[in-house]
Amino acid sequence: MRQPSAGEALASALSAEYAAIYAYGRIGVRLNGAARDAARQAEAAHRRRRDALVVQLTTAGGVVPPDRAGYALPFPVTDRASALRLAAEVEERTAAHWRAALVSTTGADRDQALAALVDYAVRATRWRKTAGLTPLTVPFPGRPT
Amino acid sequence: MVLTWPVGIGRTTQRDQSSGHSRRKLLSTGALLVLGGAVTPLTGCDLFDRDDQPAPPPDPLRPMVDESLALAAAYRASATAHPELADRLNPIAETHTTHATELARVIGVTLPSAASAAPTTAPAADPNGARAALRALEKTAQQSATAACAAAPAERAALLGSIVAARATHQEALK
Known part of the structure; x- marks a missing residue:
């Protein structure tokens, strides 16, 4: 299989960020208190990376994938428990896209991908803690299982 | 005994000369040269032991x-x-x-x-x-x-x- 170019890997990360932002729209309304604040902060982190990627890909003259009106969620969000589970899942999936981008990038682009992988892996652990899920951590964050 | 050998024709030739053996002769002694395989330092081998044998750089990981x-x-x-x-x-x-x-x-x-x-x-x-x-x-x-x-x-x-x-x-x- 051909290794994707840096532009392709970052475009894939951008698509993942779109989906994460969409998912947090569904997650936030099922949470309250500290968990809702954490969801807002997480969503803001995904929006910041989305905006940065759009600028970066546009500047580089690469393909900027369009956002979609909706994304299929892996399971329905009906209550607090399912919202927390989805939040953990969203972070793990987004982390996986940034992990894949490590392979295609070097220098500052790789640093950027690593920072995103670490940020989302840590957020996933926080969500698992809030949800009471175990284990709190996985051996290889972002690695496809 | 199987000897694995660092890939590098120039060095091999030099080594052969300094030890006074032709490559043919080395082969006939039963030494098996494995080219392109895993590179393992020759340690404790009296036939080719040399003090100036450079150790391969350790893996950064x-x-x-x-x-x-x-x-x-x-x-x-x-x-x-x-x-x-x-x-x-x-x-x-x-x-x-x-x-x-x-x-x-x-x-x-x-x-x-x-x-x-x-x-x-x-x-x-x-x-x-x-x-x-x-x-x-x-x-x-x-x-x-x-x-x-x-x-x-x-x-x-x-x-x-x-x-x-x-x-x-x-x-x-x-x-």
Whole structure:
């Protein structure tokens, strides 16, 4: 299989960020208190990376994938428990896209991908803690299982 | 006996001359030259032993194997000292051993025995102090893995990225 170019890997990360932002729209309304604040902060982190990627890909003259009106969620969000589970899942999936981008990038682009992988892996652990899920951590964050 | 040989025709020729053997003669003695295979230093071999044999540079990831084993040992020592933390600490110790195993596989070395990675300092007497000490170890280890990931070739970048992220999540799990 051909290794994707840096532009392709970052475009894939951008698509993942779109989906994460969409998912947090569904997650936030099922949470309250500290968990809702954490969801807002997480969503803001995904929006910041989305905006940065759009600028970066546009500047580089690469393909900027369009956002979609909706994304299929892996399971329905009906209550607090399912919202927390989805939040953990969203972070793990987004982390996986940034992990894949490590392979295609070097220098500052790789640093950027690593920072995103670490940020989302840590957020996933926080969500698992809030949800009471175990284990709190996985051996290889972002690695496809 | 099978001798593996560093690839490098020029050096091989020079070696043959200096030891007074033609290549044909060497082959006829039963030495098997494996070209293009794994490069292993010839140690303790009287036929070709030479003091100026340059050791191959150590793999840059080699220290990370030891680092992972030392982290695993530190967690196990703290779990033994504070059994009430064992449920949280033992899975993380296993993760570090898993990292060491995977790193050793990637760089092609045998995993050193865990006994060689005994922690140098005893765990803190109170559980909170022990957790804080492990967090500090993870933070330092995260920084060294970050440097390794930045410098790594593409085929190692994803593994190292996951190890960086794992060390960050451990700090979170210890809070």
